[in-house]
Amino acid sequence: MSAEELTRRTGRPAVKLASNENPLGPSPEAVRAAGQVLAGLHRYPAVLADDLREALARHHGVSPQQVLVTNGSDELLRLLAETYIRAGDRVVVPHPSFSVYSRVARLMGARVQQVPLNAGGAMDLPAMAAAAQGGDGVPPARVIFLCRPNNPTGGVFGAEDFARFVEAVPAGCLVVLDEAYKEFDDTPFNGPDWLDRCPGLVVARTFSKVYGLGGLRLGYGLAAEAVWRPVLAVRDPFSVNAVAQAAGLAALADREHVARSVELAREGRQFLTQLATELGLRAYPSQGNFVLIDVGRDAEAVHRALLEHGVIVRPGTSFGLPTCIRVTCGLPEENRRFAEALRAVLHQGDGA
Ligand SMILES: Cc1ncc(COP(=O)(O)O)c(C=O)c1O
Structure with a gap:
């Protein structure tokens, strides 16, 4: 589902953390x-x-x-x-x-x-x-x-x-x-x-x-x-x-834009890794602009439940990782939206 479609469906700007894009956009x-x-x-x-x-x-x-x-x-x-x-x-x-x-x-x-x-x-x-x-x-x-x-x-x-x-x-x-x-x-x-x-x-x-x-x-x-x-x-x-x-x-x-983008990804990695630790989930050590999190349950169901909260991540199914989601490092507020949504999804037992 595209971010535009999800925004229309939930009535709230969707957060797309699914394709390892740069959340700052181009230079x-x-x-x-x-x-x-x-x-x-x-x-x-x-x-x-x-x-x-x-x-x-x-x-x-x-x-x-x-x-x-x-x-x-x-x-x-x-x-x-x-x-x-x-x-x-x-x-x-x-x-x-x-x-x-x-x-x-x-x-x-x-x-x-x-x-x-x-x-x-x-x-x-x-x-x-x-x-x-x-x-x-x-x-x-x-x-x-x-x-x-x-x-x-x-x-x-x-x-x-x-x-x-x-x-x-x-x-x-x-x-x-x-x-x-x-x-x-x-x-x-x-x-x-x-x-x-x-x-x-x-x-x-x-x-x-x-x-x-x-x-x-x-x-x-x-x-x-x-x-x-x-x-x-x-x-x-x-x-x-x-x-x-x-x-x-x-x-x-534009090396300044590159440096800002790299710094943002670094902060995002830390945030997402810390979040996983707090939730008792395994985060793979990442040097990319994304973090793979093992949610310990059906990743497709977690993905669908996150969509209901307006957040798009990449389920690991196509990689042969049925209990993992790959989350792109977003802007700080996007990472927080994801954290909020993941906490809610895991709390509700959605996707269990
Ligand atoms: C490891 C890797 N290589 C290459 C690409 C594709 O890059 P491009 O958009 O330049 O085709 C991607 C895109 O996700 C990727 O993850």
Whole structure:
């Protein structure tokens, strides 16, 4: 149900904490930049989003040739699958995690092997590296997908574990490290720092989360130039529209908005984790702009009961977590509305 629909139904502004969006919205600079492009919409956009590509290269300390700007990171994930995965290839994905990895791999006819997260809700890197090995007639994995911080748990792995993982990955295996939520992460690990050490590494980033531009569809990948060459042959030339390119450039430059957004998520994580503790529920340790809470009962029922209070969260059912809800860090007043609603729902025994 959309927030607008729920607002109409309950007669009170709905609180949407379901899609890990930025509750502050986009940077005002990005909105202004988007508006300035409108009069020139008769022109096709730059094929490789050159200005944004160069700004991203400077931001990450890589060369522009190592950057590919895409129509959301969803397009990047699909392009990588279309380029590198053939029917019958083995692909290793974490579970539970972002569903698009399995979806794009299966679309290409891959055999997908899911590797469970560790107890802390982060990737089990030794198990993933082991799953990727070939032998006894089994080919090594073609692609491994990693998500850090992981959606929906918010868990992260450390640099030492990743160093061992990089050593253990079979030669020729593409490692796709999705850092959609990296900006919210307090740890020093940074995917792009590993590009030199791991020639088959692709780091996926998005403007949909900390930059608050999900509606525009803008993402990008960082990798060795050689990784992109075959991808460029597959990609549609005009997939990233001119408004998104201009808004992305302005959003990237507005570091103050990014800092405010990160701080808000940090406070939200603390608030939601504390709330769960007070209610005797388990909150997964999160470095994202969301917290996964095990409500210890049917999450779909809790989700429906929360809707009655005008609050939308994401039930964990689709992730294979039937007693968990994923709650996006909202504005302080939105977090309080959620807390009030959850207390009421649990108190009434709704969803028990
Ligand atoms: C881990 C992860 N990667 C990628 C995306 C999608 O990003 P985009 O909007 O850039 O396609 C999401 C969106 O929720 C996500 O959670």
